[in-house]
Amino acid sequence: MAATIIDGKALAAKCKARIKDEVEHLSKRPGLAVIIVGDNPASRIYVNHKKKDCAECGIYSEEYALPECARQEELLELIGLLNGREDIDGILVQLPLPAQFDEKAVLNAIDPGKDVDCFHPYNVGQLMIGEHTFLPCTPAGVMAMLDEYHIDPAGKHAVVVGRSNIVGKPQAMLLLQRHATVTICHSRTPDLGAITRQADILVAAVGKTGLITADMVKEGAAVIDVAMNRNAEGKLCGDVDFEAVKEKASFITPVPGGVGPMTRVMLLENTLTAARVHGK
Numbered sequence: 701m702a703a704t705i706i707d708g709k710a711l712a713a714k715c716k717a718r719i720k721d722e723v724e725h726l727s728k729r730p731g732l733a734v735i736i737v738g739d740n741p742a743s744r745i746y747v748n749h750k751k752k753d754c755a756e757c758g759i760y761s762e763e764y765a766l767p768e769c770a771r772q773e774e775l776l777e778l779i780g781l782l783n784g785r786e787d788i789d790g791i792l793v794q795l796p797l798p799a800q801f802d803e804k805a806v807l808n809a810i811d812p813g814k815d816v817d818c819f820h821p822y823n824v825g826q827l828m829i830g831e832h833t834f835l836p837c838t839p840a841g842v843m844a845m846l847d848e849y850h851i852d853p854a855g856k857h858a859v860v861v862g863r864s865n866i867v868g869k870p871q872a873m874l875l876l877q878r879h880a881t882v883t884i885c886h887s888r889t890p891d892l893g894a895i896t897r898q899a900d901i902l903v904a905a906v907g908k909t910g911l912i913t914a915d916m917v918k919e920g921a922a923v924i925d926v927a928m929n930r931n932a933e934g935k936l937c938g939d940v941d942f943e944a945v946k947e948k949a950s951f952i953t954p955v956p957g958g959v960g961p962m963t964r965v966m967l968l969e970n971t972l973t974a975a976r977v978h979g980k
């Protein structure tokens with residue numbers, strides 16, 4: 701039987717309506733500062749999306765666009781100013797940064813209470829011990845999708861393919877916290893298919909078109925595709941062979957229209973959380 705298609709776009713719209721309503725009930729408007737350095741075209745699109753999403757939910761946003769040649773000290777000074785501003789609840793530095801920047805030092809400079817990406821080591825540590833304030837946006841979006849479709853990770857075997865700090869590692873942690881048995885696979889995992897075939901919940905987060913083929917998926921699995929790749933024809937696609945895998949899985953996310961919209965929503969959710977923590 702063909703899988704249920706998990707509609708990330710529809711769920712994101714529903715979440716945004718709820719966030720808008722919650723924002724309206726705060727005593728003050730939440731504020732998000734987005735910093736972009738240089739002219740990476742993908743980053744420009746992402747930042748524009750973030751500003752549009754904020755506007756739609758009543759969140760104040762401001763953008764700081766620094767030139768490609770900006771210096772680390774300039775960026776650190778800006779972050780310091782934003783850390784001290786009461787009207788700004790969240791600070792996001794769009795990645796990647798140009799080569800002259802020390803990315804780690806930049807992310808560490810953001811006040812952990814304003815770290816709406818959940819990249820600061822303090823927040824990563826809080827996540828590890830199950831005492832988070834913020835959740836990393838993509839893994840949190842995936843968990844919200846599983847919940848919406850009543851896919852309970854408890855007691856299931858969840859396999860996460862990819863071990864990035866932004867997606868793979870925190871995704872595994874969130875699934876573990878929801879009582880899944882979790883396996884993390886990566887580029888040096890031999891016979892990947894032998895592991896992915898055991899997955900009740902399979903999360904693909906590598907960034908390699910065609911990585912997950914139908915023979916690597918267990919009948920009835922829930923398949924979540926986090927990747928955003930371009931295929932040979934320039935079309936957006938994920939890591940999963942969607943057409944073939946949807947005939948075998950019980951649930952599957954499309955690309956586009958799956959995880960992507962939910963990642964965007966979770967930034968708004970984190971900004972709302974930050975505003976609440978700041979007493980708004």
Ligand code: GUN
Pocket residue numbers: 792793794795796817837
């Ligand atoms: N670049 C690509 N994805 C992200 C993200 O989630 N946050 C930031 N800050 N930069 C990104």
